[in-house]
Amino acid sequence: xxVEVRIPTILRQYTDGAKTVEGSGDTLSxxxxxxxxxxxxxxxxxxENGELRRFVNVYLNDEDxxxxxxVKTSVSDGDSVTVLPAVAGGA
Amino acid sequence: xxxxxxxxxxxxxDAIIDHARRDHPDEACGVVAGPVGSDRPERFIPxxxxxxxxxxxxFDSMDLLRLYxxxxxxxxxxxxxxxxxxxxxxxxxxxxxxxxxxxxxxYVLVAAWMEDEADFRSFRIVDGVVTEEEVRxxx
Numbered sequence: 001x002x003v004e005v006r007i008p009t010i011l012r013q014y015t016d017g018a019k020t021v022e023g024s025g026d027t028l029s030x031x032x033x034x035x036x037x038x039x040x041x042x043x044x045x046x047x048e049n050g051e052l053r054r055f056v057n058v059y060l061n062d063e064d065x066x067x068x069x070x071v072k073t074s075v076s077d078g079d080s081v082t083v084l085p086a087v088a089g090g091a
Numbered sequence: 092x093x094x095x096x097x098x099x100x101x102x103x104x105d106a107i108i109d110h111a112r113r114d115h116p117d118e119a120c121g122v123v124a125g126p127v128g129s130d131r132p133e134r135f136i137p138x139x140x141x142x143x144x145x146x147x148x149x150f151d152s153m154d155l156l157r158l159y160x161x162x163x164x165x166x167x168x169x170x171x172x173x174x175x176x177x178x179x180x181x182x183x184x185x186x187x188x189x190x191x192x193x194x195x196x197x198y199v200l201v202a203a204w205m206e207d208e209a210d211f212r213s214f215r216i217v218d219g220v221v222t223e224e225e226v227r228x229x230x
Contacts, residue, residue: 009168010192055190057152064152084159085192087172088142088149091118091179 003031003075006082014042028058029071031081046083047071055086095224097197097213099123099132099171104211104228106135111175111203114140118148119203123171124162132170132197145177147186171213173199181210183221191216197224 002022007015015021021039025031029050036043046056051071058065059082065073075081103123111119120140123132136158141151150158162168172193176184181200183191191198194217202210215222 008192010194055192057155059152059156062156064156066152082156082159084155086149086152086190087120087122087138087155087169087193088147088190089174089184089187090144090147091176091184091186 002077004080005031005035006080008084010085011042011045011083014039014045024077026074027071028060028065028073028075028081031075032071055088057084057086058082059084093223093225095197095213095215095222096227097132097171097199097224098130098227098229101228101230103132103135106137107173107199108201108211110137111201115175115203116145116177117143118145118175118177119201120148120150120172120174122158122169123173124165124167125170127166127168130170134167140174148174169193169196171199172196173201175201175203177203181212183214183216188216188219188221194218 002024005021005023007019007021023031023034025034032043032046052058060068060073060075061080118140121137124134124136125131138150138154140148142149181202198214198216200212213224213226
């Protein structure tokens with residue numbers, strides 16, 4: 001068992017077009033490090049200075065990790081992580 | 092000459108403009124979903140602007156998750172992502188360009204402060220490059 005990670009269209013250039021990849025780690029941060037080892041470049045698109053980028057949303061199962069513990073959120077085998085870029089802008 | 096084309100039904104254009112005027116002076120935002128790969132905007136989905144601001148829009152993060160799950164279940168994608176500008180022209184701002192993350196979407200902008208429907212414009216935003224497209228309204 002591992003953690004399933006759903007990748008948005010714009011980041012599939014790092015996953016050979018795959019919509020979902022698998023990874024492992026005790027925390028979201030460790031999971032991202034594990035993904036980076038096989039999908040180089042992905043981490044920088046998700047994180048900046050050790051935190052999630054402002055306009056990247058990451059969900060653990062059905063919850064926004066910003067309302068949990070951010071990149072320190074615990075993850076376990078069988079969890080599902082979804083990455084979605086924010087839909088936002090301004091004048 | 093504009094390179095691409097957005098073909099979109101009149102009733103959907105009207106619904107987007109109505110939404111922009113209704114939420115004015117806050118920015119209005121939403122999606123028109125369509126079958127994956129079809130490039131046909133068919134299902135109008137107005138979204139809440141969680142920023143409730145005249146100068147910024149952002150989908151609420153939980154609304155965003157529900158929206159993308161629903162589209163996935165229906166084999167849809169966001170063919171159009173729209174928002175209004177409340178005091179500036181219907182052209183992507185620097186903020187719009189830096190945050191845009193759906194390279195396959197048509198980014199529609201409406202100038203909500205204008206009376207004239209002519210300021211309903213569509214763009215591709217890919218890797219920070221903006222390309223305006225022709226808007227072809229169908230019945």
